[in-house]
Each structure stands twice: as structure tokens, then as C-alpha cells.
Amino acid sequence: MTRFIVRRLLLLIPILIGLTLLIFVFIHLLPGDPATTILGERATPENYARVRAALGLDLPLHEQYLRYMGGLLRGDLGRSFITNRDVVADFAQRFPATIELALAAMLFAVTVGIPLGMITAKRRATWVDQLGTVGSLIGISIPIFFLGLMLKYLFAIQFPVLPSEGRIDLAMQTFPRTTNLLVIDALIALDFRGLLDVARHLVLPAIALGTIPLAIIMRITRASVIDVINEDYVRTARAKGLPERMIDGRHVLRNALLPVVTVIGLQIGLLLGGAILTETIFAWPGVGRWIYDAVTTRDYAVIQSGVLLLALIFVVVNLVVDVSYALLNPRIRHS
Amino acid sequence: MTSRLWLSLLAVFALVVGACGTQVPASPPAGTPGAQTPGAGETPGTGQTPGTEQTPGTGATPDTGATPDTGATPGTGATPGAGEPQTGGTLVFGGSRLAASLDPALTSDGESFRILQQVYEPLVDLAEGSVSEIVGVLAESWEGEPAGTTWTFNLREGVTFHDGTPLNAEAVVANFERWNTFPEEMQPNAYYIGAVFGGFGENSIIESVEATDDMTVTVTLRRPKADFLQGIALTPFSIVSPAVLEEMNAADPVAGTFSTEPSQGGTGPFRWDSYTPDESAQLVRNEDYWGDPSEGPFLDRLIIQPIPNPSARLQALQAPGGVAGIDLVAPTEYEIVENDPNLELVERLSYNTLYLGINPTATEDGPLSDVRVRQAVAHALNREALIEPFYGGRGSVADIFMPPTSGWYEQVSAGVPTYEYNVDRARELLADAGYGPDNPPQVQFWYPTEVTRPYMPDPQGLAEATITMLEEAGFEVTTGSAIWGTEYIPAATTAQYDMYWLGWTGDYDDPWNWYGYHFDLRNGEPNQQFNCDPEGLREAFETANTSYEFDERAAAFNEVARIIHENACFVTMVHGDTALAFEPHVEGYVPAPTGSESFKGVWLSQDQ
Numbered sequence: 001m002t003r004f005i006v007r008r009l010l011l012l013i014p015i016l017i018g019l020t021l022l023i024f025v026f027i028h029l030l031p032g033d034p035a036t037t038i039l040g041e042r043a044t045p046e047n048y049a050r051v052r053a054a055l056g057l058d059l060p061l062h063e064q065y066l067r068y069m070g071g072l073l074r075g076d077l078g079r080s081f082i083t084n085r086d087v088v089a090d091f092a093q094r095f096p097a098t099i100e101l102a103l104a105a106m107l108f109a110v111t112v113g114i115p116l117g118m119i120t121a122k123r124r125a126t127w128v129d130q131l132g133t134v135g136s137l138i139g140i141s142i143p144i145f146f147l148g149l150m151l152k153y154l155f156a157i158q159f160p161v162l163p164s165e166g167r168i169d170l171a172m173q174t175f176p177r178t179t180n181l182l183v184i185d186a187l188i189a190l191d192f193r194g195l196l197d198v199a200r201h202l203v204l205p206a207i208a209l210g211t212i213p214l215a216i217i218m219r220i221t222r223a224s225v226i227d228v229i230n231e232d233y234v235r236t237a238r239a240k241g242l243p244e245r246m247i248d249g250r251h252v253l254r255n256a257l258l259p260v261v262t263v264i265g266l267q268i269g270l271l272l273g274g275a276i277l278t279e280t281i282f283a284w285p286g287v288g289r290w291i292y293d294a295v296t297t298r299d300y301a302v303i304q305s306g307v308l309l310l311a312l313i314f315v316v317v318n319l320v321v322d323v324s325y326a327l328l329n330p331r332i333r334h335s
Numbered sequence: 336m337t338s339r340l341w342l343s344l345l346a347v348f349a350l351v352v353g354a355c356g357t358q359v360p361a362s363p364p365a366g367t368p369g370a371q372t373p374g375a376g377e378t379p380g381t382g383q384t385p386g387t388e389q390t391p392g393t394g395a396t397p398d399t400g401a402t403p404d405t406g407a408t409p410g411t412g413a414t415p416g417a418g419e420p421q422t423g424g425t426l427v428f429g430g431s432r433l434a435a436s437l438d439p440a441l442t443s444d445g446e447s448f449r450i451l452q453q454v455y456e457p458l459v460d461l462a463e464g465s466v467s468e469i470v471g472v473l474a475e476s477w478e479g480e481p482a483g484t485t486w487t488f489n490l491r492e493g494v495t496f497h498d499g500t501p502l503n504a505e506a507v508v509a510n511f512e513r514w515n516t517f518p519e520e521m522q523p524n525a526y527y528i529g530a531v532f533g534g535f536g537e538n539s540i541i542e543s544v545e546a547t548d549d550m551t552v553t554v555t556l557r558r559p560k561a562d563f564l565q566g567i568a569l570t571p572f573s574i575v576s577p578a579v580l581e582e583m584n585a586a587d588p589v590a591g592t593f594s595t596e597p598s599q600g601g602t603g604p605f606r607w608d609s610y611t612p613d614e615s616a617q618l619v620r621n622e623d624y625w626g627d628p629s630e631g632p633f634l635d636r637l638i639i640q641p642i643p644n645p646s647a648r649l650q651a652l653q654a655p656g657g658v659a660g661i662d663l664v665a666p667t668e669y670e671i672v673e674n675d676p677n678l679e680l681v682e683r684l685s686y687n688t689l690y691l692g693i694n695p696t697a698t699e700d701g702p703l704s705d706v707r708v709r710q711a712v713a714h715a716l717n718r719e720a721l722i723e724p725f726y727g728g729r730g731s732v733a734d735i736f737m738p739p740t741s742g743w744y745e746q747v748s749a750g751v752p753t754y755e756y757n758v759d760r761a762r763e764l765l766a767d768a769g770y771g772p773d774n775p776p777q778v779q780f781w782y783p784t785e786v787t788r789p790y791m792p793d794p795q796g797l798a799e800a801t802i803t804m805l806e807e808a809g810f811e812v813t814t815g816s817a818i819w820g821t822e823y824i825p826a827a828t829t830a831q832y833d834m835y836w837l838g839w840t841g842d843y844d845d846p847w848n849w850y851g852y853h854f855d856l857r858n859g860e861p862n863q864q865f866n867c868d869p870e871g872l873r874e875a876f877e878t879a880n881t882s883y884e885f886d887e888r889a890a891a892f893n894e895v896a897r898i899i900h901e902n903a904c905f906v907t908m909v910h911g912d913t914a915l916a917f918e919p920h921v922e923g924y925v926p927a928p929t930g931s932e933s934f935k936g937v938w939l940s941q942d943q
Contacts, residue, residue, distance in 0.1 A: 030821065031821050033821070036820045036821050036825055037820040038526075039526075040824065041837065041838070041839065042530075045829065050522075054519060083435050083436055083595070084441075084524070084588065084595070085595050085612075090612065093611075097614075149646060149647075149650070152647075152650050157650060157653045157654050160654060163656075164657065165651050165657075166614070166640065166657070167614070169657065170614075170615050170617070170640060170657075171427055171636070171656075171657070177611075280647070281647050282647070283647055285614040286613075289613065289643075290613065
């Protein structure tokens with residue numbers, strides 16, 4: 001197991017190097033550069049040349065790349081061309097918001113998706129199953145943007161029971177932000193009113209973001225459970241007279257969950273980087289929106305390092321998932 | 336089996352219909368979700384696009400008595416019987432982005448100004464809601480002539496920075512020196528410093544700045560500058576406590592924190608409380624503000640929340656609690672706000688202009704090199720007809736480059752030819768130039784993507800409408816589009832497009848900022864964006880650039896304008912108004928054309 005983990009971690013290095021090269025090439029293939037965004041309508045050829053020189057953009061490409069890699073090795077991931085803020089600091093400041101949203105969405109997807117998957121699997125080919133199938137198809141196909149706006153319209157404006165955007169009621173005196181994971185911070189400060197406020201703000205974005213993962217998890221669970229239910233050991237357990245509940249819990253679910261865990265891991269990775277639309281509609285100050293803005297303004301350092309950091313986290317998350325998969329499944333552990 | 340499937344489908348359908356059907360909302364969901372592609376609708380985070388982004392259009396200045404025809408309430412609380420301002424409360428205001436930098440000298444966009452001008456103040460400023468009237472802020476009075484090279488400022492007594500240190504001549508001198516000596520890496524972002532002063536160090540128009548006594552500062556220029564006061568009224572020229580500048584290493588682009596952390600170095604009606612990027616800028620009332628307390632500040636706390644997506648921004652306003660005011664309502668949403676009894680639409684008259692740029696040299700020996708063809712273009716366009724569909728009915732036809740809200744408008748526009756919509760005349764001109772139905776003039780028309788501007792809310796829509804009009808007059812038009820910041824602007828400004836959309840939001844009220852910036856010589860050559868070099872223009876500019884007194888200068892630029900418009904070097908299209916929306920209990924907000932808008936006079940009415 002340890003060798004497995006170490007090997008995977010070592011693989012990280014060539015992966016990340018390859019990534020930096022790929023990202024670098026990509027962003028320099030895009031037309032334009034930060035100088036044009038900084039200057040906007042006021043771009044005269046002189047201004048433009050001046051800004052490019054000041055930002056080091058007139059250096060040959062390979063030099064720019066080496067400069068960046070040199071910085072990386074020193075732990076300096078660069079500064080935003082637009083705001084001059086340190087990229088790592090900016091990332092660290094926004095990442096908790098994205099994690100919190102991704103975890104909330106995942107929680108929603110898992111707590112609703114797995115039971116639904118179980119139920120539809122056990123009641124296969126009944127109307128319950130049909131309803132579930134249709135529901136999951138709708139869930140996968142609804143555009144997040146539309147879903148988000150509709151949820152906001154219904155539950156924040158028409159029947160105002162939930163807040164419409166943001167992570168927290170800004171006008172309320174709040175608890176200190178030690179981790180910037182607001183649920184944790186509220187608990188640390190024992191501010192339960194604050195905790196409720198944070199939770200209420202999480203509901204709509206979590207549903208909007210979690211609907212697609214929910215549908216996917218539900219369908220995978222269903223398929224997996226159907227497979228497992230037909231296995232011999234389940235039939236044996238039933239024949240032994242074990243209560244249905246226990247069979248479901250210990251034999252069926254435990255085995256059926258293995259592929260689901262992999263999917264969850266992949267989904268979390270995707271959610272971490274891909275929550276741009278949700279972050280935009282709900283004015284959520286996360287990483288997705290930040291990187292998207294950087295791409296539009298060609299803020300090279302932010303794109304380069306931001307994507308790199310996300311990729312790093314994605315790889316680590318998947319490593320964790322693979323390890324937990326091995327832990328859950330003794331067959332893999334001992335192989 | 337099949338019937339069960341139908342039954343479940345029916346059940347789902349019934350649920351969906353039930354949710355949407357019977358409770359038909361009075362106002363449809365804010366914005367059409369389909370129309371608002373994320374990031375496309377909103378100007379991307381172009382942090383340093385000088386002035387243009389959300390530099391709002393003109394407000395209904397009480398002095399000029401210019402009540403917009405549309406009947407929008409000129410500023411909130413202007414309704415009689417609004418009552419006495421009440422102190423207290425928290426206002427959450429939705430902007431589109433937070434500041435690109437917290438150092439006022441390094442900012443050039445409206446969203447940065449919106450926040451920073453509550454905290455920092457310059458020596459002089461524009462009068463509330465005005466575009467041209469200068470009032471003293473940190474300078475109580477001043478002496479100087481537009482034609483002169485010496486400006487003396489008498490500072491206001493008893494003003495302290497938020498950190499407790501006093502405002503005095505030394506502090507002002509320290510700030511001027513700071514602006515003059517920006518390290519090279521910071522200069523690109525110090526756009527307005529460079530633009531107003533003409534450069535840094537030796538290239539700056541500032542020869543010297545001296546504290547002639549404790550509260551008097553004398554600035555000596557290398558040559559006269561007619562718009563000197565207008566220039567230094569901009570937010571980047573705010574006076575910051577030298578102690579703070581030093582403490583926060585403002586001159587160090589790497590280790591300095593002044594551009595990334597809030598400071599107590601301002602003198603404004605609000606002080607910094609906290610700043611969370613992408614989430615909120617929180618300001619609190621400055622209890623020791625030097626101004627007359629009856630004029631504010633009244634709010635306990637002002638929170639600016641960035642909500643980039645316009646639909647989401649409006650929804651935030653519609654949802655109870657939270658955001659109580661927003662800026663940059665999309666024109667497509669004006670009707671929603673007006674029909675909502677719980678919201679108030681506040682129009683901001685514009686200080687911007689959309690123009691159809693023409694470059695006669697983009698195509699060799701192209702039709703546009705003939706002035707008659709260019710004039711035909713102008714006559715072919717029904718500009719009035721664009722205002723309702725694209726500007727939500729709020730805007731005006733641009734007869735000259737400067738908008739009517741400008742203090743120079745009357746004199747600069749006098750006698751300048753305007754091209755009224757006349758398709759027959761357009762065809763006549765084309766015939767004169769040798770074109771006709773069997774030999775149509777072939778031109779390309781370019782528009783930008785991934786951008787909206789107050790003067791150009793829908794570039795593609797506007798382009799399509801315009802092209803239809805051109806084709807009706809006999810032009811053969813091919814279209815092209817490119818991404819705004821990264822491809823389009825460099826191409827448009829380097830003579831690669833025949834015709835294209837561009838616009839301008841004035842930095843401050845002086846005709847050179849409009850006509851001069853675009854049509855004056857650059858390094859001895861005409862600006863290649865237009866390649867407009869008609870006879871008499873160079874001389875007219877020479878006169879204009881050495882005319883400093885108002886009447887003289889206005890007359891000189893009137894001549895400049897006349898020549899440019901006679902030659903149809905470009906076609907000025909529309910001045911696009913913008914709008915804010917508030918909940919009715921928010922009083923006292925006065926919109927201003929240039930975006931110089933203070934929250935000092937804003938108060939929350941407890942009665943509504």
C-alpha cells in the first residue's frame with residue numbers, strides 16, 4: 001500500500017510538468033494578452049508596447065516559460081497581471097468557498113442519489129423505477145444555468161424562503177473567518193445563528209450544482225446494486241434467513257458502493273474546478289469564477305498557476321479515492 | 336408496462352406544470368437565462384480598462400434642469416416629502432466586480448472608483464451629479480488659470496486622515512512626488528497618472544510641487560494645461576496619508592500591501608472595515624469626517640457586493656433583504672424594474688458615445704476613401720431607431736462626439752454638420768461617387784464579441800440592424816467579429832477594419848479627451864485608427880491645443896469638430912444611458928455621468 005501511494009505521488013511530478021507545458025502553450029495560442037485587457041479602448045501601439053515590456057511579455061516564449069518554471073521551483077507561482085496579487089494567496093483565499101460548495105453539492109447528491117439508486121434497483125421495472133429513470137434523465141439534461149436561475153426565482157423571490165446569492169448575509173455581524181470554510185468557522189465560534197445563515201446560503205447552489213452528480217450517482221448505484229443483488233452470496237444470505245435490512249446494508253451496499261466511490265471521487269474533482277456556472281449565478285466567490293475571469297482577461301499567471309493547483313488537487317483527490325477503494329475492497333488490498 | 340411509463344411521465348409533467356403554471360408571476364424571471372451566457376453579458380474582469388467600463392453616463396443634474404424624457408426619477412429621494420435624512424443602517428449595494436486594486440492611483444475602472452472614492456478624496460472634485468463643475472474638496476480654494484502654469488491650492492483646515500495624521504501641504508507634496516516617481520513595473524497600471532500628466536518623471540507636465548506654507552501647495556507645470564483641474568479631480572489623484580503609504584510600502588510592487596490591503600489612509604466619509612476579494616468590500620461611517628454633518632455620511636455601514644451576472648444581480652435586488660441597490664441594470668430588464676412596485680429605476684444620463692469607426696486605408700483604394708461614400712454611410716443610418724430596441728429606450732442620438740451633458744456641448748456642436756437619416760440622399764451620394772446597384776460599394780463591418788459597454792449593450796444586434804440599413808442604401812456588406820479585448824481592439828486601432836464599432840466614455844470633461852485623443856496627431860502622424868487627415872485639421876488642432884480659456888478653447892474645438900464631421904471621418908451614433916435600481920427605502924443617491932458618485936448623502940428611510 002505504501003509503495004502504491006509513493007509511486008503515485010512520484011508520478012505527480014512528470015504529470016504536473018507536462019501540465020504546465022500544455023497550459024502554457026494553450027494560453028499563448030489564444031489571441032491577445034493581458035496588455036490588451038489592461039488598456040482596453042485606450043490601446044495605442046506605444047501604450048501597448050510599453051505595457052507588454054513592463055509585464056515581461058515581449059520576451060521570447062521559451063524564456064517566459066523558463067522564468068515561470070524557475071519561479072515554481074522557488075515556490076513562487078506568480079502574481080496576477082491585473083491586480084498584482086499573489087496567485088497562491090488568491091487561490092487559497094477562494095478555494096475554501098469552492099470546497100464548501102462542492103462538498104455540499106456532493107452531500108446532496110450522495111444522500112439523495114444512493115438511496116434512490118437502491119430503491120429503483122430493488123424495485124426494478126416497476127413504476128418507481130420508471131419515475132426514477134425519467135427524473136435522473138431530466139436531472140442530467142437540465143442546464144445548470146437555467147436550473148440555478150429557476151431555483152433562485154422560485155425559492156428566493158417568488159416564495160422567499162432562501163437567500164438568493166452569496167455565502168452569507170453580509171449585513172449580519174459575523175464570526176471570524178479562521179479557515180474560510182464558513183460552516184467550520186461558525187461552529188468554532190459557536191455562532192449557531194451564523195451557522196444557520198451559512199447553511200441556508202448553501203442549499204440552492206448545492207442543489208443546482210449537485211443535480212447532475214446526483215443523477216449520475218443514482219444511475220450507477222442502481223446498476224451496481226442490480227449486479228450485486230443477483231450474486232450468489234446475496235442469495236445465500238437471504239436463504240440463511242437474514243433480515244432484508246442487514247442484507248442491504250452489509251452485503252449489497254458494501255459491495256455495490258465500490259464503483260460508486262470511484263464516481264464520487266471523479267465528480268468531486270470535476271466539481272472543484274467546474275462550478276463556474278453555479279458560482280456565477282449565485283455570486284459565489286470561488287476558484288472556478290476566478291480562473292474563468294482570468295482566461296477572459298488573459299491573466300496568464302493566474303491561469304497557469306490556478307489550473308495547475310486545481311490539477312494537483314484533482315490528482316490528489318483521485319489518489320485518495322483509489323486508496324479508499326482499496327481499503328474498502330479487500331480483494332484489491334491484498335493483490 | 337407502457338401504461339406505467341406514461342403514468343410516471345404524466346406525474347412528472349404535472350409536477351412541473353403545477354410549479355410554474357398557476358402561480359404565474361407578475362414579473363417574469365429576471366432576464367432570459369438563455370440570453371445571458373456567463374461572462375459574455377458582463378464585461379470581463381478587465382481590471383484596468385480606464386474609465387470605460389462602468390463609468391456611468393450622465394445623471395440628471397439638478398442645475399441643468401435636464402429631466403430625462405423617460406420620466407425616470409432623477410436620483411432617489413428627489414420626490415418631494417422624502418423627509419429628513421435619518422442616520423443609521425447598513426446598505427448592501429450590488430456592483431459587477433470589486434476593485435482591481437486598492438491603491439487609487441493604480442485604478443482606472445468604474446468599479447474600483449465606486450469603492451475607493453468613498454474612502455479617498457482628491458484636492459478638487461466634480462460637483463454632485465455634474466460633469467463639469469469643479470468644487471473644492473481637500474483644497475478649500477485655489478488660484479490658477481487654464482492658460483497659466485502655476486496652480487496654488489489652499490488646503491482645508493482641520494482635516495485628518497483616517498489614521499489620525501493631519502492633512503497638510505507636506506502630505507499633498509508627498510503624494511505628487513509619489514505619482515511622479517512610480518517604478519516602471521507599476522506605471523502601466525497607473526494609467527490616469529500617466530495620461531493626465533503626460534508621463535512620469537521628466538516626461539511629466541509637473542515641473543515642481545512645493546509646500547509654500549503649512550496649508551498651501553504650489554504646483555508648477557512645464558506648460559499650460561487647460562484641463563488640469565478636471566484631471567486631478569479623478570479618483571487616482573486622491574490624497575493618501577504619507578504615513579500609510581510608507582507603512583504599506585506603496586512604492587514596492589512586490590512587497591507592498593497598499594494595493595492589496597485596505598488602509599486607513601483616506602479622508603473620505605467612509606473608512607475601510609474589511610475587504611474580501613470577490614465577496615465584499617465593507618466600509619463604515621467616518622465619524623470624524625470634515626464635512627457638514629447635515630450632508631452626511633448617514634449610513635453606519637456600506638457593503639459593496641460583486642455580482643457579475645446582470646440577471647443574478649437583479650435577482651439579488653428582487654429577493655427580500657440583502658442587496659438594496661444595484662448598478663448597471665441591463666436594458667432588457669428596465670421594464671421589469673419599472674413594473675415592480677417594490678423597485679425604483681434610477682436613470683443615469685450618459686457621458687459616452689458609440690461610434691461607427693471608418694478607416695479609409697484598411698482596404699486599398701476602397702470605397703471608403705471617398706468622402707461622399709462615408710457621408711452616404713452617415714445618411715443611411717436611422718440612429719433614433721436603435722435606441723428603443725437596444726438601449727431600453729434610454730439614450731440619445733449622438734450628433735457630435737461629446738454628449739449633451741458636457742459643459743462644452745453647446746459651443747463645440749454649433750454649426751457642426753449632422754447627417755439626418757435620409758436613404759435617398761445616401762443613394763445620391765453613392766451615385767455621385769460612381770457606385771450604384773450594378774456596382775455597389777463593398778465594405779466589411781466588424782463587431783466585437785464577449786463584451787458589453789454602456790454605449791454598446793448588444794454589439795451583434797446593433798451590427799445586424801446597422802448592416803440592414805446600409806444594405807438598404809445600396810452597400811454590400813460583409814461581416815466579421817472578434818473577441819473584444821484580445822483581438823478586436825488591436826485590430827481596430829491599427830487600421831485593419833473598414834468599419835467597426837467602438838465607443839468612448841469620457842475620462843473628464845474636456846474636448847481634447849474626445850476629439851484630441853482620437854484625431855490629433857500622434858508622433859507627428861494621424862492616428863492610424865482613423866487615418867483622418869482632411870485639409871485644415873492639423874492647423875485647427877494646433878490652435879485648439881494652445882487655447883486654454885473656455886470660450887477660446889470651445890471655439891477652437893468647434894472648428895476641429897466641424898472639419899472632422901464634414902469629412903465623415905467617423906459616424907457618431909448614440910449616447911447610451913445606464914440605470915441603477917433601488918429598493919424604495921434607499922434615499923439620496925445622486926447618479927453622475929462620469930461615475931463620480933458618493934454614498935455620503937445616501938440614507939435609509941425607516942418608514943417605507
